[in-house]
Amino acid sequence: MLNRELLEQQLSELPLYQYAFMKSEDLVFTERVRHICRTECSMYGTTWACPPAVGTVEQCREACLAYPDFLMISTVTEVPDIENLEQTLATRRDHEAVTRQVAQLMRDQGCELRVLSTESCAICGRCAYPDGPCRHPELMFPCVESQGILVTDLAEKCGMEFFNGNIVTWFSVLLYR
Numbered sequence: 001m002l003n004r005e006l007l008e009q010q011l012s013e014l015p016l017y018q019y020a021f022m023k024s025e026d027l028v029f030t031e032r033v034r035h036i037c038r039t040e041c042s043m044y045g046t047t048w049a050c051p052p053a054v055g056t057v058e059q060c061r062e063a064c065l066a067y068p069d070f071l072m073i074s075t076v077t078e079v080p081d082i083e084n085l086e087q088t089l090a091t092r093r094d095h096e097a098v099t100r101q102v103a104q105l106m107r108d109q110g111c112e113l114r115v116l117s118t119e120s121c122a123i124c125g126r127c128a129y130p131d132g133p134c135r136h137p138e139l140m141f142p143c144v145e146s147q148g149i150l151v152t153d154l155a156e157k158c159g160m161e162f163f164n165g166n167i168v169t170w171f172s173v174l175l176y177r
């Protein structure tokens with residue numbers, strides 16, 4: 001059983017912007033998000049972290065709901081120009097590192113996790129998909145939207161802020177049991 005007080009104390013020492021604990025039954029999975037992936041995202045079908053490799057929305061829903069609770073975390077970073085992809089993606093690496101730290105803290109307490117994070121996976125220069133299996137399944141986090149979850153809606157439900165302009169906001173969802 002997660003000692004939330006201990007975890008919150010540890011979270012306060014990490015560069016997080018906000019976090020929220022919620023019940024997984026409050027997650028909304030929709031085909032509408034999958035349609036956006038398919039029709040509007042250039043990463044669709046290019047990594048193991050994105051659809052269709054992650055499975056159908058129903059399969060993702062079942063996999064997520066096997067974990068009754070989740071912790072949502074966010075980081076925010078101001079960049080000089082949000083259109084500068086290199087700068088923006090650099091903030092994402094930092095967010096992924098914080099997500100790994102939080103996951104480790106939860107595992108140290110004996111939790112089993114399913115971790116969802118930002119956009120597609122960029123660990124390898126070129127993803128092994130579809131020719132071979134994922135090279136780093138222990139490090140790879142499927143993207144939140146890949147599961148059919150609209151991250152901005154979820155952030156609102158969790159009472160977490162989402163910024164525009166030159167402030168990059170990243171979210172991760174750590175489902176646990």
Ligand code: SF4
Nearest residue numbers: 121124127128134135
């Ligand atoms: S770790 Fe590498 S092989 Fe696995 S999803 Fe990420 S980029 Fe692809």
